[in-house]
Amino acid sequence: MPPEQEADEVELGTALYVVRKLSGVTAQDLAARSGRDKTYLASLGIKHHPGWDLLVELCVEHMQCDLETLVEIVWAHSRAAGKLPVPPESPIPLTPEELRAIRRDSGPVGRQAVADHEALLIRNVRAEKVLQARVDAVARCEVLLSATGKSRRQLLDQPVFCTFAVAERLCELSIAACAKTSWKDGLKIARLAWRVARRLPGSEAWRAMILAYTHAFIANAWRVGSHLDKADRLLTRAVADWTRHRAADPDRIFADWRLPDLVASLRRDQRRFAEAQQAHAQARDAAPPEAIAWVLVNKASTFNQLLDCAQAVEVLQEATPWLDVAKDERLRSIHAFLMAGSFCELGRFGAAAQWLPVAQRLAAAQQCGRELTKCRWLGGRAAAGLGQLADALAAFRAVRRIFRTEEMPYDFALVSLEEAVLLLRLGETERVQRMVLEDMAWVYQTPGIHEEAQAALELFRQAVEQEKATQELAWRVHSYLVRANHNPHLRFED
Numbered sequence: 001m002p003p004e005q006e007a008d009e010v011e012l013g014t015a016l017y018v019v020r021k022l023s024g025v026t027a028q029d030l031a032a033r034s035g036r037d038k039t040y041l042a043s044l045g046i047k048h049h050p051g052w053d054l055l056v057e058l059c060v061e062h063m064q065c066d067l068e069t070l071v072e073i074v075w076a077h078s079r080a081a082g083k084l085p086v087p088p089e090s091p092i093p094l095t096p097e098e099l100r101a102i103r104r105d106s107g108p109v110g111r112q113a114v115a116d117h118e119a120l121l122i123r124n125v126r127a128e129k130v131l132q133a134r135v136d137a138v139a140r141c142e143v144l145l146s147a148t149g150k151s152r153r154q155l156l157d158q159p160v161f162c163t164f165a166v167a168e169r170l171c172e173l174s175i176a177a178c179a180k181t182s183w184k185d186g187l188k189i190a191r192l193a194w195r196v197a198r199r200l201p202g203s204e205a206w207r208a209m210i211l212a213y214t215h216a217f218i219a220n221a222w223r224v225g226s227h228l229d230k231a232d233r234l235l236t237r238a239v240a241d242w243t244r245h246r247a248a249d250p251d252r253i254f255a256d257w258r259l260p261d262l263v264a265s266l267r268r269d270q271r272r273f274a275e276a277q278q279a280h281a282q283a284r285d286a287a288p289p290e291a292i293a294w295v296l297v298n299k300a301s302t303f304n305q306l307l308d309c310a311q312a313v314e315v316l317q318e319a320t321p322w323l324d325v326a327k328d329e330r331l332r333s334i335h336a337f338l339m340a341g342s343f344c345e346l347g348r349f350g351a352a353a354q355w356l357p358v359a360q361r362l363a364a365a366q367q368c369g370r371e372l373t374k375c376r377w378l379g380g381r382a383a384a385g386l387g388q389l390a391d392a393l394a395a396f397r398a399v400r401r402i403f404r405t406e407e408m409p410y411d412f413a414l415v416s417l418e419e420a421v422l423l424l425r426l427g428e429t430e431r432v433q434r435m436v437l438e439d440m441a442w443v444y445q446t447p448g449i450h451e452e453a454q455a456a457l458e459l460f461r462q463a464v465e466q467e468k469a470t471q472e473l474a475w476r477v478h479s480y481l482v483r484a485n486h487n488p489h490l491r492f493e494d
Helices: 009-023 027-034 038-043 052-063 067-080 095-147 151-154 163-180 182-197 202-225 229-247 258-269 271-286 288-303 309-326 329-345 351-364 369-387 389-406 409-425 427-440 443-444 449-464 471-484
Strands: none
Touching: 027 038, 027 052, 052 369, 095 151, 095 163, 095 182, 095 202, 151 182, 163 182, 163 202, 163 329, 163 369, 182 202, 182 449, 202 229, 229 258, 229 443, 258 271, 258 288, 258 389, 271 288, 288 309, 288 329, 309 329, 329 351, 329 369, 329 409, 351 369, 389 409, 389 427, 409 427, 409 443, 409 449, 409 471, 427 449, 443 449, 449 471
16 A cells, blocks of 8 residues: 555645645535535544545545645655654664654755656656657648648638747748748748747747747848848847747757857858857857757858868868768758869869769759759859860859849859850850840849949950950959859959
8 A cells, every 4th residue: 555545544634634725625615516514524634534535536536636746745744743664673773863864864865856857757748749749740831831821821820730849840941942942932931930930829938939030030031032131130130039038948949059050151141251150159069969960061151152162171071970960861962062062162173073963862852943053053163174165054054044033143143154254265255245245134233233243243244245355354253253242342353
């Protein structure tokens, strides 16, 4: 028989009195609930004392006291009454003073052990519920994304579609969409995550924190679309709100590394490389093992844009063993692409050509349209470096068509200049004129290219128009645009 059932009636009566006081239930209330005599119930714990079965019935069934709590109350009163276990017989006896000292020392230790075990069980149960919520979110996000208009609004009115896990997964799908299809698709998905976050149950601080998280992914989509000022405003606000409300997530359900990683990407695109490196370090410190490869690959991308491609390769090699931990094929695709790109910049076109098929295969398997476009562009560079000019020109033309459709003027200008270099080498001046004076006409009018870059492009346009353009000038303008990307303060020296 459990020890609490062996407690005497006085202790059980005291436990009933305590539960009644804690629950605020009067004898009259308890009589109405249990169908027992009010006078008798009022005397329990004073003149009369219940047995264990009656105590459980009254406390658990009629006063909604947890059985575990009731057991703890009875145990505590038994201990207070001196009903303690008797040590086993031994030829080495303990004095009463020694036994009291032992119990005085063991009591806090035992209570702490109970508290620690309870905390562990709480964490485990919460972790299981978080995992299940994320599993459920996969299908619910598919339903949400396939619905439109009124149908989607009706779904958002249902609590099962408005969970933290749905908002979290939509944010990740936004990142994937920016790579697979377009930044505009990624923006739509991130905004949907924000709509889910607005409807979340829980405290205001919890909602505010997740809203900040979704704002960061909205900012990221604008970054991918080269709208850096807007992305900066949104991300700065998101980080401030996230920091202010981070305590609302004591279990750290949402990843601490994600926002610093997004900040690093934006600072890289803004050419604020020192700040990007600081954000990379912050993300690396906060990253769990499964996220380390993501952080390192993003850091390698920053070195790649810094044109420190030797350092980029070193970081990518550091990331390689962590790819198996991440178990993410899209990450492997990005890793392979950066390897190929870095080797291209280092003039190691053979090594680049070995990595490109890997990057293309993985990007195709992931249906990453943007990554495939970048691979095609990079394939053109590698082919040019290996002297395969026909293949290079075909690749550049295909990429230019995609960038025109996506309305990405800066990238359109870059690949056009690379094509111009090859055409001028081949003496194809008429084709250069059609491309620069006709195909690129929209680029000269777009607000997506800063003034100094426009001046450099205008210089090249005039040279083409006057039939004075050279390979060297085309490459010089291209090199300037690479270095001045998102950096309006860098001057072009003609």
